[in-house]
Amino acid sequence: MEERRAAQKAAIDAADRLFYARGIQAVTMDELRAETGISLKKLYSLFDSKQAILLAVLAHRHELWTSGIARAAGAVSTPRDKLLSVYDFLHGWFTDGNYRGCGFINAFGELGATVPAVALAARKQKDSFQRYVAGLVEQAGAPASLAPQLAILAEGAQTTAAISGSADAAHSARDAAEILIDAALQR
Template sequence: MDEQRDAQGAAIDAADRLFYARGIQAVTMDQLRSETGISLKKLYSLFDSKEAILLAVLDRRHELWTSGIARAADAVSTPRDKLLSIYDFLHDWFTDGNYRGCGFINAFGELGATVPAVALAAREQKRSFQRYVGGLVERAGAPASLAPQLAILAEGAQTTAAISGSADAARSARDAAEILIDVALPH
């Protein structure tokens, strides 16, 4: 069972790298086989389709995103700083040298209209993030209406950074978030 789990992990890692760098439709199963060294027969025994591999990649990306923003929030103490930590996390991500946009936005843009499971996964990731921000907003004592505003700033920063190739979007979004938070927090 560990061997199968290792092979699945290797396939997910390779698929994530290839999909993120080249686009999902541009990557063939044969390229994935070459990248992993796992035979096509074995790949198809681990995942019954390329869509199944993509959904596993998106699930892994969701876990990484969720744990990353939680770590950023855990590193600071005040409710205000926890909200702002989202944008600090984004800045770090945008400057890691490998940033090519949000994997969910990319997958939705490429396949959302034709692959309902991809659209569903992207929507659920975005809803999950909004719930997370909503929890931070609630703990800060701010109105619930602040959560979607902050989430939209983060989503916009991701898209802007991907297109512009600059991490400046994270700082701009953080500056705007500070204004919104300061107006919304009880004094």
């Protein structure tokens, strides 16, 4: 059982690297086999299709995202700073040297119109993030209407950073978030 989990993890990690760097449709199962050293027969015993591997990659990315923003929020103490920590997390992500956009947005853009499971996974991840931000907004005592505004800033920063190749979008989004948060808390 442990060997199976290790092989699944190796396949997910390799698929994530390849899909993120080159796009999902550009990567073949044979390339994934070569990257992992796992035979095609074994890969298909671990995941019954390339789509199944992609969905596992997206689930893994969701875990990384969720734990990353939770870690950033856990490093600060005030509700306002917890909200702003999202943008600090984004800046760290944008500057890690490997940033190519949000994996969910990329997958949705590439396959969302033709693979309903990919569209659903992307929607679930975005909904989860919005619920997370809504919880932080509630803790801060701000109006619920602030949550989607802050989430949109974060989503826009991700897209802008991917296209521009600059992490400045995180700072701009953080600056705008500070204005929105302070205005909402003064109501």
